[in-house]
Structure formats: C-alpha cells, structure tokens
Amino acid sequence: xxxxxxxxxxxxxxxxxxxxxxxxxxxxxxxxxxxxxxxxxxxxxxxxxxxxxxxxxxxxxxxxxxxxxxxxxxxxxxxxxxxxxxxxxxxxxxxxxxxxxxxxxxxxxxxxxxxxxxxxxxxxxxxxxxxxxxxxxxxxxxxxxxxxxxxxxxxxxxxxxxxxxxxxxxxxxxxxxxxxxxxxxxxxxxxxxxxxxxxxxxxxxxxxxxxxxxxxxxxxxxxxxxxxxxxxxxxxxxxxxxxxxxxxxxxxxxxxxxxxxxxxxxxxxxxxxxxxxxxxxxxxxxxxxxxxxxxxxxxxxxxxxxxxxxxxxxxxxxxxxxxxxxxxxxxxxxxxxxxxxxxxxxxxxxxxxxxxxxxxxxxxxxxxxxxxxxxxxxxxxxxxxxxxxxxxxxxxxxxxxxxxxxxxxxxxxxxxxxxxxxxxxxxxxxxxxxxxxxxxxxxxxxxxxxxxxxxxxxxxxxxxxxxxxxxxxxxxxxxxxxxxxxxxxxxxxxxxxxxxxxxxxxxxxxxxxxxxxxxxxxxxxxxxxxxxxxxxxxxxxxxxxxxxxxxxxxxxxxxxxxxxxxxxxxxxxxxxxxxxxxxxxxxxxxxxxxxxxxxxxxxxxxxxxxxxxxxxxxxxxxxxxxxxxxxxxxxxxxxxxxxxx
Numbered sequence: 001x002x003x004x005x006x007x008x009x010x011x012x013x014x015x016x017x018x019x020x021x022x023x024x025x026x027x028x029x030x031x032x033x034x035x036x037x038x039x040x041x042x043x044x045x046x047x048x049x050x051x052x053x054x055x056x057x058x059x060x061x062x063x064x065x066x067x068x069x070x071x072x073x074x075x076x077x078x079x080x081x082x083x084x085x086x087x088x089x090x091x092x093x094x095x096x097x098x099x100x101x102x103x104x105x106x107x108x109x110x111x112x113x114x115x116x117x118x119x120x121x122x123x124x125x126x127x128x129x130x131x132x133x134x135x136x137x138x139x140x141x142x143x144x145x146x147x148x149x150x151x152x153x154x155x156x157x158x159x160x161x162x163x164x165x166x167x168x169x170x171x172x173x174x175x176x177x178x179x180x181x182x183x184x185x186x187x188x189x190x191x192x193x194x195x196x197x198x199x200x201x202x203x204x205x206x207x208x209x210x211x212x213x214x215x216x217x218x219x220x221x222x223x224x225x226x227x228x229x230x231x232x233x234x235x236x237x238x239x240x241x242x243x244x245x246x247x248x249x250x251x252x253x254x255x256x257x258x259x260x261x262x263x264x265x266x267x268x269x270x271x272x273x274x275x276x277x278x279x280x281x282x283x284x285x286x287x288x289x290x291x292x293x294x295x296x297x298x299x300x301x302x303x304x305x306x307x308x309x310x311x312x313x314x315x316x317x318x319x320x321x322x323x324x325x326x327x328x329x330x331x332x333x334x335x336x337x338x339x340x341x342x343x344x345x346x347x348x349x350x351x352x353x354x355x356x357x358x359x360x361x362x363x364x365x366x367x368x369x370x371x372x373x374x375x376x377x378x379x380x381x382x383x384x385x386x387x388x389x390x391x392x393x394x395x396x397x398x399x400x401x402x403x404x405x406x407x408x409x410x411x412x413x414x415x416x417x418x419x420x421x422x423x424x425x426x427x428x429x430x431x432x433x434x435x436x437x438x439x440x441x442x443x444x445x446x447x448x449x450x451x452x453x454x455x456x457x458x459x460x461x462x463x464x465x466x467x468x469x470x471x472x473x474x475x476x477x478x479x480x481x482x483x484x485x486x487x488x489x490x491x492x493x494x495x496x497x498x499x500x501x502x503x504x505x506x507x508x509x510x511x512x513x514x515x516x517x518x519x520x521x522x523x524x525x526x527x528x529x530x531x532x533x534x535x536x537x538x539x540x541x542x543x544x545x546x547x548x549x550x551x552x553x554x555x556x557x558x559x560x561x562x563x564x565x566x567x568x569x570x571x572x573x574x575x576x577x578x579x580x581x582x583x584x585x586x587x588x589x590x591x592x593x594x595x596x597x598x599x600x601x602x603x604x605x606x607x608x609x610x611x612x613x614x615x616x617x618x619x620x621x622x623x624x625x626x627x628x629x630x631x632x633x634x635x636x637x638x639x640x641x642x643x644x645x
Contacts, residue, residue: 013636020637027641034634036138037627041619044134044578046199047071048410051573052533053232054203055560056211056261058220060570060589063602065220066097068197069573069584070604075127075197090599092123099190101596103183117182121173124189129156131196134578143195143225145188151176152189195225202407204533205232205416205477210560212261215268218395221402229403232416232533233470233477236446240466241386242396243449244458246379247325247467249386250318254485257311260292269392271385273310275378280309283361283374287312289489293562316340316362317379319486323369325464331431332468339486340368355490387453400450405443405476406521410576410621411528413521415439417479418504418532425507430474436521439476442469479504479534505535514551527610529553529581531574540568545583546609557585564588573604578617581610 024030049069054061067073076093084092095102106116132140137157144152151172158168176182201224208214221227229235237255240248253276256265265271288297290308300308319340326338336342343350345365348358364370371379386392406415419435420428427434433441446469449462469475471483481500488497507513508530518528530548533556537545545554555574558567570588574581584604594600618624 016633017637017640020633021641024634024637027638030634030638030641034631034638036136037631037634040136040139041617041624041627043136043618045410045616045618045621046134047197047575047577048200048202049198049573049575050202050204050414050531050555051559051571052204052416053206053536053556053559053571054211054214054217055206055209055234055563056214056217056264057559057561057571058211058213058216059592060559060586060602061217062220063097063589063592063595064571064573064586065224066194067093067601068194069575069586070602070606071197071575072096072127072193073601075130079126079130080123087599090601092120093601094596094599095120095186096124096127096190096193098592098596099187103186105596113182114177117177117186118170118173120186121176121182121189124186124193125152125155128152128189128193128196131193132156135196140196143192145191148185148188151185152192199226201227202409202414202531203227203229204414204531204555205230206234206533207232208238209234209255210259210562212259212264213268215264215391215395218398222394222398227402228407229399230407230414230416230533231399231403231405231446231477233475233479235399235403236466236477237470238392239396239399239446239450240463240470242389242392243453243463243466244383244387245463245466246383247318247321248470249382250314250321250379251470253314253382254311254318257307257314258290258293260294260307262307262310269385269389271382271389271392275381276310276313277306279374279378280313281306284309284312285359285361287357287359289357290315313362313378315485315489316360317371317375320363320369320371320375321379322467325467327369328460329464329468332472334468334472337471337482343368350486350490353487353491353493353496356492357490396450400447405439405446408521408523411523411525412531412576413518413523413529414531415476416532417475417477417534418502418508419517420474420476420479421503421507423503425503425513428474428502430472435517438474442476473502501535508532508552509547511549511551514548518551527612531555536563536567537572538567539585545572550610553581553583555583561588569605570602578612578615580608580612580616582606582608 024033051064073093076089076096080089080092091102107113140156141149141153155172176185203221207217207221207229221229231239237248237252241252253265253273256262262273266273286305287308288300290311291297291300291304292307295304323338323340326332326334339350340360340363343355343360345358345360348355362372362375406413408414420430420438422428427438430438445462445465448459449466452459452462469477471478473481479502481502484497484499491497514530517530518524529550530552532552532554535554536556536558537543537554539545539557545557546552547554553574555572557569557572558564559571564570569585571586573584573586575584584606587603589595589602619628
C-alpha cells in the first residue's frame, strides 16, 4: 500500500507488529508466549484489598498488612487446625507476621534452635505453597527474594508423589541451618507469603491526619509490591503543603499541633518549628482553645502552652493565607470564607454571631490579611522546609506516581469523597466542569502543580487549587459545604459548627443513582460498585457499609482512635477475590509489642455479601482483557511471520 494512502490505523498496526516482533522474532517464540498467556487467563483472579482513612495509625495498619486482613490466619487455621494446638497456631501466625522478633525471642530463651528451625521451615513452606497455588510459576518466581529464589522455587513446586518429602526437605533445611542461613530464609519465606496473599492494595484516601505516624505508613506503601492511592482531602492538604501552598502548609501545622504530632514534622520530616515557636512566644497570648486534643487547661504545663501558642499563630496566619487565595480566585466562590475580613473586631462578632474571644494577635483590623515581616520570615522558612524535605518529597512523589483522584479497576469505581451534587441531584458545576470531567480536571491541576515543582518553578493557579481541593464546596475530595474550624474555636453556639455534607451522601443510597454514576464513568454490569471512604460508618448504631442494594460500599470504619467510639470498630478491609466480595470489620488494636508478647491478633468480623456463581478468573479482570488484546497481536504476528517463511 502506498504510504500516501495508508490509514492511520494501519500505520499503528504495522508499528505495533514491528515492536512485538523485536521481542518475539520467531513463530516459536510468539507461540510460546501465546500459550503462556492462555494459561494465565485461566488462573483464578488475584486478591485485591481496599482500605481507607488510615489517618496515621501506623501500628494497626502495619499489623493488618502483616496478617493480610486475616488471610494469613485463615491459611494457618485451615492447614493446622487438627495438628497444632491453638497456642501453637497463635505462635506460628505471629512468626509469619513478625519473624525477626520471634526468632530473637527463641534465641534468647536458649531453645534447641536447629529443631525449631526445621519445624518452622517445614510449616512455612506449606503455607507458602498454599498462597502460591493460584499463580503461575513464572509470577511466583518474579516475587522470589534474590538470594533464595532457587531454593524456595524447588521447595514449593516439588512433586511430592515422586520424592520422599520429609527426607528431601530435611536435607535442604539441614544444609541451610548448618550454613547459618535459617533466619534469613524464614524472613524471606514469610515476606513471600504476605506478598502472595494480597495481589494488589488500594488505599482509598487519607493516609494523613490525627495519628502520629503517617510517614511510616507511607514507607510501607512505597515498599509494597502493588499499591495505589486515591487521594483523600488530608492527603491533598499535605501534597499542597509540599508544593508550596501556604494555606495548606499552615493548616497541616495547625492540625499536627492540635493532635500533638509536632514530632512528625520535626523528627519525621525534618521541618523545624523553631522560628514559629519564637514568633508565637513573642506575639501570641495563652489561649486554652488551642491546647492539643486531650490536654485539660488545669493540667497544661509550659510545653503544652507553648504548643498552643504555636498553633494559634499558625491558625491565624492560615486564615490570612486563605484570604489571599480567595481574593486571587473569585471563581472559587469562597468570599463567605474570607474569615478575617468578615470579623467585626469592634463588636467581637462574625457574620452576626458573638465571638467567645476577640483575641487576634498579629491581625490588623484595618488590613487583616497583611503579613508582618516576622510572619513572612516564619512562613518563608517553613515553605523551604516543606519543599526540600527529602523524605516528604519521596512520599509526595509516591502520591503522584501511584495516586489519582479516582481509579477504575475490575468494574469498581474507587474514590475517597464524592461526585459533588446540587440539592436536586444534578452534578455540581465548578468552572465548567462536572461529574467525571470535574474529577479529571482536579487531577490535571494537581499534576500541573507538581510538574512545575519538579521543574524548579511554580504554577500559581494549580498551586492555589490544592487549598480548594482541601476545603472547597465543589471539591470531590472534601464533600462538604464548608470547613468550620474557626466557628468551633471562636463561637460557642453549636449551630455554627455543623459541616453540611454534600447532597451526594443522600443520593448515593439509591441504586439507580449509583448505576447512573457508574455509567457516566463508563462502568456497567451486575457486579459493578462504587467504593468510597471519607465518611465513618457508625457500625455500633447498626449502619451498614453496604448501601444502594450493594452498589455502594463505604469502607471508612474508623482506623483512627478518635473515631473508635463513633464507629464501634477500628477500620474495614474490603476483600475482592476470585469468589466475590467480603468485608472485614477490625476490632481495636493495642500495639505491635503486645501482639508479639501475647501472640495476639486483631479480631476481624467477616461478612460475605457478594458471591460469584462461577469463580472469577484472570480473564475476567482488566489485566485479563489487556492480555487478551496481546493474544490478538500475537496471532497477527504469527500469521505475518508464517507468510514470510
């Protein structure tokens, strides 16, 4: 065909065949890959886990990652219920969760190490074989630790009908123990078990806020073999702070100080609060309203008073920074939240409501948004720290590279907050964007801001938008009318404290509405769902996380300790495996130290609410559909190669 008449589609097909021919240059190579893909498509679907609103609760999250939301315990019970006592099963499960700690205990106790190593290695290989059974040998090999790949591959794939299993194992294990490599092998096998038990992990927003160690959670996610994040409003607040948004940065500091997490900033991320402390001591008054959560005024020492002064300083500067964004961005429609410009300082009122305190140190009533030189120095120093922190840069890069405003995966629509609606149920319009287009617009602006940051510059429009995503009324990540922190601090009347939820949270209880949203995102079918976080489910009051006749699943079960009393549980994990969907409701977790010492676990109540009549295969997944496309390409390639021979 002459180049002038060749269609664009034909050119793409020709280029595609050229590229795959480089990888599979012969008919035999293409046929081998074709057969391999056909086999993969017939394997059971990999297990997906969904978790939401972790809010910095590292120890609980770490333990749930180690027990794979109870999946490891199920394997142990199924394999050893009749051959091990409960105490032995508890200890064995804890070995899988925390191998280094249990090994150290055994060595300190002076037990017969060789006999113990032999027994545990036999058992661990059995568990490993069980979790590996649903994958191809090729996929398992790719997951194997580098230094033990051959040994573990042999052990979990040995034909037990042709070998004396015990003698074969004993020979390999004895050599490993004699060489002093038993501990390393145990750790390697337990890591492999946990990796194979969960094929992919979806975090449906809000790694940050309240809990003291979100940084450690981020390290776990970065080390995970297949994790992604749908941004939550608290995540975007930290992303904005790193990108240079002053309002986001100051609100991060305010919340960190509110929950006593100044160590997270200073030790976790290397962000010095010294200049803020010096400024606050010089300008701020003592104000009990700004004491950290749980600190009673009568028992507040000088350290708590210092934190309260720092928090008040950060909060008042935050209101100034917000006011500047509101003035720059009239399209946000946020004039009613330009708080410092709406306070009547002479009367001590805000929008007609009486203030409980008229103390605004550092605020000039004649020009309330003006930053003093001392404030500007504090803010500029903090901004440099937030933008240059190596650890924070790495964590925020993970959000950009593995995160998104929403994700469509295996017929599920996953997002943290909502698709904003008007009261009549129509999509809320923001600057010409609504529905799916609004979420796409939000994500595009976030990525624009980070491209500018990485290039060493800034995109002011995109940078400002982080703050709107954090608390704007049309933000799909926030999902409320307004944030009322100022009212809760300065106005006693609780009528002013309410944060009205977006109408989405009314309409999403209807199956027909959820089906419409799914359709608008290009998803259909009996087994399609919306998966949300953000709004804690009050399980103890009988609220069901499965709504809209199974079309909506809300998985914010209250990981954060502050929510335990409200929800009655300590978080959910939604598990989607080849048999269907089930929800694990987790009870509160004490500590990793106690779990190791007492061989205890998180008790999880499992509810199976959607079972497939036919077991799901890889061919039923998004990845399976991509592999099917590869099969078509390989067919065309083989035909082309055969025609040339």
